[in-house]
Amino acid sequence: xxxxxxxxxxxxxxxxxxxxxxxxxxxxxxxxxxxxxxxxxxxxxxxxxxxxxxxxxxxxxxxxxxxxxxxxxxxxxxxxxxxxxxxxxxxxxxxxxxxxxxxxxxxxxxxxxxxxxxxxxxxxxxxxxxxxxxxxxxxxxxxxxxxxxxxxxxxxxxxxxxxxxxxxxxxxxxxxxxxxxxxxxxxxxxxxxxxxxxxxxxxxxxxxxxxxxxxxxxxxxxxxxxxxxxxxxxxxxxxxxxxxxxxxxxxxxxxxxxxxxxxxxxxxxxxxxxxxxxxxxxxxxxxxxxxxxxxxxxxxxxxxxxxxxxxxxxxxxxxxxxxxxxxxxxxxxxxxxxxxxxxxxxxxxxxxxxxxxxxxxxxxxxxxxxxxxxxxxxxxxxxxxxxxxxxxxxxxxxxxxxxxxxxxxxxxxxxxxxxxxxxxxxxxxxxxxxxxxxxxxxxxxxxxxxxxxxxxxxxxxxxxxxxxxxxxxxxxxxxxxxxxxxxxxxxxxxxxxxxxxxxxxxxxxxxxxxxxxxxxxxxxxxxxxxxxxxxxxxxxxxxxxxxxxxxxxxxxxxxxxxxxxxxxxxxxxxxxxxxxxxxxxxxxxxxxxxxxxxxxxxxxxxxxxxxxxxxxxxxxxxxxxxxxxxxxxxxxxxxxxxxxxxxxxxxxxxxxxxxxxxxxxxxxxxxxxxxxxxxxxxxxxxxxxxxxxxxxxxxxx
Ligand code: ARG
Numbered sequence: 278x279x280x281x282x283x284x285x286x287x288x289x290x291x292x293x294x295x296x297x298x299x300x301x302x303x304x305x306x307x308x309x310x311x312x313x314x315x316x317x318x319x320x321x322x323x324x325x326x327x328x329x330x331x332x333x334x335x336x337x338x339x340x341x342x343x344x345x346x347x348x349x350x351x352x353x354x355x356x357x358x359x360x361x362x363x364x365x366x367x368x369x370x371x372x373x374x375x376x377x378x379x380x381x382x383x384x385x386x387x388x389x390x391x392x393x394x395x396x397x398x399x400x401x402x403x404x405x406x407x408x409x410x411x412x413x414x415x416x417x418x419x420x421x422x423x424x425x426x427x428x429x430x431x432x433x434x435x436x437x438x439x440x441x442x443x444x445x446x447x448x449x450x451x452x453x454x455x456x457x458x459x460x461x462x463x464x465x466x467x468x469x470x471x472x473x474x475x476x477x478x479x480x481x482x483x484x485x486x487x488x489x490x491x492x493x494x495x496x497x498x499x500x501x502x503x504x505x506x507x508x509x510x511x512x513x514x515x516x517x518x519x520x521x522x523x524x525x526x527x528x529x530x531x532x533x534x535x536x537x538x539x540x541x542x543x544x545x546x547x548x549x550x551x552x553x554x555x556x557x558x559x560x561x562x563x564x565x566x567x568x569x570x571x572x573x574x575x576x577x578x579x580x581x582x583x584x585x586x587x588x589x590x591x592x593x594x595x596x597x598x599x600x601x602x603x604x605x606x607x608x609x610x611x612x613x614x615x616x617x618x619x620x621x622x623x624x625x626x627x628x629x630x631x632x633x634x635x636x637x638x639x640x641x642x643x644x645x646x647x648x649x650x651x652x653x654x655x656x657x658x659x660x661x662x663x664x665x666x667x668x669x670x671x672x673x674x675x676x677x678x679x680x681x682x683x684x685x686x687x688x689x690x691x692x693x694x695x696x697x698x699x700x701x702x703x704x705x706x707x708x709x710x711x712x713x714x715x716x717x718x719x720x721x722x723x724x725x726x727x728x729x730x731x732x733x734x735x736x737x738x739x740x741x742x743x744x745x746x747x748x749x750x751x752x753x754x755x756x757x758x759x760x761x762x763x764x765x766x767x768x769x770x771x772x773x774x775x776x777x778x779x780x781x782x783x784x785x786x787x788x789x790x791x792x793x794x795x796x797x798x799x800x801x802x803x804x805x806x807x808x809x810x811x812x813x814x815x816x817x818x819x820x821x822x823x824x825x826x827x828x829x830x831x832x833x834x835x836x837x838x839x840x841x842x843x844x845x846x847x848x849x850x851x852x853x854x855x856x857x858x859x860x861x862x863x864x865x866x867x868x869x870x871x872x873x874x875x876x877x878x879x880x881x882x883x884x885x886x887x888x889x890x891x892x893x894x895x896x897x898x899x900x901x902x903x904x905x906x907x908x909x910x911x912x913x914x915x916x917x918x919x920x921x922x923x924x925x926x927x928x929x930x931x932x933x934x935x936x937x938x939x940x941x942x943x944x945x946x947x948x949x950x951x952x953x954x955x956x957x958x959x960x961x962x963x964x965x966x967x968x969x970x971x972x973x974x975x976x977x978x
Contacts, residue, residue, distance in 0.1 A: 301536035349374035394421035412446025414438035493538035631721030642716030668716035755967035773912025779958025811859035838881035
């Protein structure tokens with residue numbers, strides 16, 4: 278037979294279910310019949326051989342899954358990406374497949390170790406050769422798609438597999454001649470389904486139901502208008518017939534026991550190389566470059582993830598992996614999207630990740646004039662904590678007052694253009710704000726962030742107990758505080774009332790007295806409890822020395838509020854000799870500015886508490902300006918509020934007994950925060966002790 282279409286198969290001579298690496302194999306170890314497997318395979322071979330050429334690779338003892346040649350690698354023209362199996366049970370097949378591919382005169386690419394990719398089992402070419410559908414989630418790592426895309430010079434559409442039973446893309450997805458697609462939608466996450474729907478028009482999609490799916494109907498070999506599979510329902514056969522496909526059924530039950538069927542047992546080795554890789558098809562493309570510790574910092578993964586989730590696809594034009602661990606890598610990624618909206622969304626997020634548009638594609642930032650005060654156009658660019666530059670009249674300028682969730686306003690005054698982050702509510706009619714993603718780049722210093730993350734990981738990885746971990750962080754924070762004080766740096770403390778309840782008040786007071794704190798931010802409560810303790814010795818009615826409730830103590834905090842109200846302000850109370858100790862007392866005495874932001878649950882409030890939240894936010898922002906470090910002590914609300922207004926580069930230490938608060942702060946973008954899950958009173962006492970130690974050393978030296 279001299280058909281131009283060729284397949285690779287491998288006789289089941291050594292086939293058996295020897296181990297369990299997918300759910301189908303469970304309960305089937307050594308339960309398949311050798312003879313029946315041989316017969317079923319032979320039948321499949323005949324059916325294919327009568328329609329195409331079949332090459333054979335020699336089966337190897339000890340590698341029972343080698344029959345599944347779909348997993349040998351992915352071939353396009355004479356370029357092959359060899360599989361890197363996830364499971365050691367199959368890794369021994371790699372050299373045999375490699376040998377075979379090379380013997381045929383192909384160029385074979387091998388992925389870095391630990392970057393699994395399971396060949397044509399997880400990568401299926403569109404039958405028109407327009408792009409490659411690639412699966413990930415179980416056997417194949419998303420990062421591998423970037424390398425496959427580069428080596429084979431093909432656009433990749435990554436699909437996220439969700440159902441363990443359909444662990445390889447070819448178990449639930451089968452592109453057919455003429456742009457048709459046979460697939461099982463529930464095997465994919467919502468984003469992947471959207472991507473499929475964006476690329477394959479409804480009349481070409483043939484979704485199947487679970488009964489067909491578990492009979493491996495998608496695991497089919499398609500040769501022209503013939504579809505060869507284990508079994509199909511009448512309904513499915515009818516639907517396929519209606520669009521011109523003939524189904525040939527051939528039982529493969531013995532192979533189903535290992536989680537494979539017709540398609541898995543074959544590898545199509547003649548895949549058409551499409552002359553124009555990206556084609557026209559109304560698809561938009563933009564190219565970005567990324568530089569940094571791309572793999573280490575997980576940046577490539579995040580970039581691809583967001584392209585995929587956004588409904589786009591990518592091609593990797595260049596990928597220079599850093600030679601050494603410390604050296605950075607560079608990737609040039611071409612992003613494709615089926616429409617402008619999808620593209621805009623993806624680009625905006627890539628830019629936030631630090632991706633830069635190619636110089637020749639760069640444009641000035643798009644500006645729109647505000648016509649309603651406090652309201653931006655829908656497509657305004659929302660700012661991040663990262664240093665950002667915008668292109669105005671061909672020049673890149675640095676954005677001032679960088680913060681998260683702001684709008685960038687460009688002011689083209691006589692001194693040249695200026696860009697500044699403003700809050701939505703501060704926009705004025707006539708302001709020019711940036712929309713879209715053109716002419717915006719954000720600078721990610723991967724090093725600082727990663728170093729702190731790595732330190733975190735090394736703490737956790739090296740068997741350090743959580744107590745020791747707290748001590749280590751305290752040592753670092755103390756050292757940092759000391760250095761900052763010596764060089765006139767600025768430290769802000771954001772504190773919640775728990776600081777007082779846990780006995781941390783005296784330690785915080787000391788930090789303030791000794792000049793380690795340059796601003797204090799909190800709510801009404803911390804001040805009320807601190808003052809209650811100073812005046813009456815209790816915190817929310819609990820005696821701070823005995824740890825027991827005091828009779829009538831529930832009124833104490835109101836008495837404290839009342840006393841300060843009588844004086845007119847906290848500062849007045851200090852001046853009049855009414856308030857003689859405590860955190861707020863130290864602030865007043867040492868000229869450390871403080872800001873108390875009110876809330877709906879506040880009693881009183883104290884005369885100093887700002888119940889106008891817009892004013893309070895502005896006050897907070899003023900106090901943290903120019904900060905080097907922010908200590909966040911047991912207050913979720915105020916800590917997150919501060920996190921939002923703080924640009925990157927400011928060290929944040931968040932202490933809370935509730936791990937959720939610590940993670941929440943790390944999650945929501947302020948990656949530079951170090952989290953410490955511990956009692957805040959304990960943390961402060963350790964911190965003060967450590968600072969004392971440093972001072973003694975200093976004195977001795
Ligand atoms: N037992 C094999 C495995 O789990 C089956 C491979 C099926 N191949 C495929 N392309 N889906 O790896």
